[in-house]
Amino acid sequence: MTLVTHQSFYLEQVREVTVVSFTVSGVVGSNFERVSDDLFELVEFLKLTSDPIQVVLDMKALRQIDDWGLAMLRAFSETMSTYGGTVILCRMMPGILDTIADTGMQAAFQIRETRMEAISAFADDQNLLRRPSSRIFAAMTAAIQ
Numbered sequence: 001m002t003l004v005t006h007q008s009f010y011l012e013q014v015r016e017v018t019v020v021s022f023t024v025s026g027v028v029g030s031n032f033e034r035v036s037d038d039l040f041e042l043v044e045f046l047k048l049t050s051d052p053i054q055v056v057l058d059m060k061a062l063r064q065i066d067d068w069g070l071a072m073l074r075a076f077s078e079t080m081s082t083y084g085g086t087v088i089l090c091r092m093m094p095g096i097l098d099t100i101a102d103t104g105m106q107a108a109f110q111i112r113e114t115r116m117e118a119i120s121a122f123a124d125d126q127n128l129l130r131r132p133s134s135r136i137f138a139a140m141t142a143a144i145q
Contacts, residue, residue: 008038014056017119018046021058027069036072043079053085056118060091065099074108086110090118 008031012019020042027035046053057073065073077087088110092100100106112118 008035011042014119015123017054017056017122018050019056019058019115019119022061025061026064026066027062027072028064028066029068032066032068032072035069039072039076040079043076043083046080046085047083051084053080053083054122055080055085055087056115057087057089058091058115058118059089059093059096062096063093065096067103070100070103070105074105077109086122088112088118088121090115 008024009020009022012021020039022035024031024035046055057076073089080087090112091114092111097111100109100111110121112121
């Protein structure tokens with residue numbers, strides 16, 4: 001169920017996991033700031049409302065990513081980790097996977113092929129299985145309106 005639509009992505013809660021589905025086709029220099037601002041606004045809500053933070057970034061819509069985009073994804077993942085959360089990337093196009101591999105950043109990300117594999121990874125790891133608060137969605141909805 002779609003709960004919140006944002007400029008660069010929409011959010012869904014699937015079981016105990018916040019799924020962030022990009023709506024932009026690329027994260028590159030021309031839109032990097034907007035996408036980054038949107039994601040880090042999400043960080044502020046997640047860190048206040050979820051324990052632990054469980055996020056799947058569904059990257060199916062992304063066709064292009066540059067060094068700026070990769071740096072932003074890494075910073076997002078590391079920031080979530082700082083707050084006790086975990087980020088798993090899924091449904092990446094081959095070109096995006098190649099870019100990550102070419103830069104040697106595979107170890108910086110948890111990557112799953114499908115969305116269900118990414119969501120299920122949280123249930124498979126007992127250390128990650130806690131229910132986040134649904135207050136995030138109410139807060140995000142209020143902030144967007």
